[in-house]
Amino acid sequence: MALIVHKYGGTSMGSTERIRNVAKRVAKWARAGHQIVVVPSAMSGETNRLLGLAKELAPAKPDTTYSRELDMLASTGEQASSALLAIALQSEGQPSVSYAGWQVAIKTNDAFTKARIQSIDDEKVMADLNAGKVVIITGFQGVDDNGNITTLGRGGSDTSAVAVAAALKADECLIYTDVDGVYTTDPRVVPEARRLHTVSFEEMLEMASLGSKVLQIRSVEFAGKYKVPMRVLSSFTPWDIDITEEAASGTLITFEEDEQMEQAVVSGIAFNRDEAKISVVGVPDKPGIAYQILGAVADANIEVDVIIQNLSKDGKTDFSFTVHRNDYSKTIDLLKEKVLPALGAAEVLGDAKICKVSIVGIGMRSHVGVASKMFRSLSEEGINIQMISTSEIKTSVVIDEKYMELAVRALHKAFDLDQA
Ligand code: ADP
Ligand code: ASP
Ligand code: MG
Numbered sequence: 001m002a003l004i005v006h007k008y009g010g011t012s013m014g015s016t017e018r019i020r021n022v023a024k025r026v027a028k029w030a031r032a033g034h035q036i037v038v039v040p041s042a043m044s045g046e047t048n049r050l051l052g053l054a055k056e057l058a059p060a061k062p063d064t065t066y067s068r069e070l071d072m073l074a075s076t077g078e079q080a081s082s083a084l085l086a087i088a089l090q091s092e093g094q095p096s097v098s099y100a101g102w103q104v105a106i107k108t109n110d111a112f113t114k115a116r117i118q119s120i121d122d123e124k125v126m127a128d129l130n131a132g133k134v135v136i137i138t139g140f141q142g143v144d145d146n147g148n149i150t151t152l153g154r155g156g157s158d159t160s161a162v163a164v165a166a167a168l169k170a171d172e173c174l175i176y177t178d179v180d181g182v183y184t185t186d187p188r189v190v191p192e193a194r195r196l197h198t199v200s201f202e203e204m205l206e207m208a209s210l211g212s213k214v215l216q217i218r219s220v221e222f223a224g225k226y227k228v229p230m231r232v233l234s235s236f237t238p239w240d241i242d243i244t245e246e247a248a249s250g251t252l253i254t255f256e257e258d259e260q261m262e263q264a265v266v267s268g269i270a271f272n273r274d275e276a277k278i279s280v281v282g283v284p285d286k287p288g289i290a291y292q293i294l295g296a297v298a299d300a301n302i303e304v305d306v307i308i309q310n311l312s313k314d315g316k317t318d319f320s321f322t323v324h325r326n327d328y329s330k331t332i333d334l335l336k337e338k339v340l341p342a343l344g345a346a347e348v349l350g351d352a353k354i355c356k357v358s359i360v361g362i363g364m365r366s367h368v369g370v371a372s373k374m375f376r377s378l379s380e381e382g383i384n385i386q387m388i389s390t391s392e393i394k395t396s397v398v399i400d401e402k403y404m405e406l407a408v409r410a411l412h413k414a415f416d417l418d419q420a
Helices: 016-031 047-058 064-091 125-130 156-166 200-210 217-226 245-248 291-299 325-343 362-366 372-378 400-415
Strands: 001-010 036-041 098-099 107-108 119-120 134-137 141-143 150-153 172-177 199-200 230-234 251-254 269-271 275-284 304-309 314-323 345-351 353-360 387-391 393-400
Touching: 001 016, 001 156, 016 036, 016 064, 016 134, 016 275, 036 064, 036 125, 047 064, 064 098, 064 134, 064 141, 064 150, 098 125, 107 156, 107 353, 119 156, 125 134, 156 172, 156 217, 199 200, 200 217, 200 269, 200 353, 245 400, 269 400, 275 291, 275 325, 275 353, 291 304, 291 314, 304 387, 314 325, 325 345, 353 400, 372 393, 372 400, 393 400
Parallel strands: 001 036, 001 172, 036 134, 098 134, 107 141, 172 230, 199 251
Antiparallel strands: 107 119, 141 150, 230 251, 269 353, 275 314, 275 345, 304 314, 353 393, 387 393
């Protein structure tokens, strides 16, 4: 007997028929003698629908009273899907109970719309499991110290599932989704993408942080911190497939490098359209400039990603960086109003139509020439590189958004990722 956490994403919970299928699959696992906790997402489209209603009434604004209500609102999507799943399980003859995050309780900080889990109380859940029930816990949400409902950021149900698995010391966390594992890149963009049987935790962390939305990055961080065995697999196989076969399907996230079966130099390609580029041009080249620009940005709680400073000419330099697209106009306004006058810089330029494409692989540590192969392949396609950033196991480039798919496909081929 094992304690296993199943997570089902929005598409997997997308209709009553699909919820019935999830219930049948979960009941199969419970009948096999396992203790099962299920963490569902809201039915597909529901979170967007709810947040859209809020926007109709008042445009998004970064104030706490507004974002508190967004969390109050968006959390209902998961409450509905969880109750529906409990009803479906009960109708399959499987005792089951659903809890909202605050009922468990999943305690978080009070950063509405992007809260972080601080602790999870396992008492109630363990008592129900020991009484033979399947326990359903809403994904995406928790409660702060003042009893306010919080949410964990888009895609946050992955993180709920892994955090619950860590708290319950589960034997495994199975992330059921609408693809049958983690691929060399998004299979919706490159049809030749291949499923990876295993992917190292470090690579998964990079891929998630660089834009592969198959797993929310915080779920991978949790899995790494608490060594939660984690597998990504399909919820679209027939529910009654052999359980041993199902348990070995999909992609396993591994923690030991020698567990890694596929020792490719580059394991995957990630991309991200969520960033925008900002350049402060004609900045006097003297100590403290980076701090004056980026300090002001950080003080406004805006995260900066890729940064470059050009060589100086005539005592002046250009300073460019990327921010999330949602923070684009806020950052430009801030620089124009507060930073430019103090700096004596010439102007602020911006480009929101960029994207970041990254190659990821632990094999890059021991191979030279990987980045140059990337640059060559992009140049052969006539794609201009605007910014570059590297770390031990990844190289990212910022390019014009309109070349994103071309770049991803070209790199996928150049690194032989379509070859088994
Ligand atoms: P869920 O609703 O189950 O959480 P998501 O839509 O959040 O599902 O994540 C699954 C999607 O992630 C897939 O449909 C796929 O388009 C996308 N994706 C992006 N990169 C990858 C990748 N490397 N491997 C697999 N899927 C990926
Ligand atoms: N329902 C939430 C979202 O759409 C959380 C999730 O699906 O993981 O972002
Ligand atoms: Mg998701």
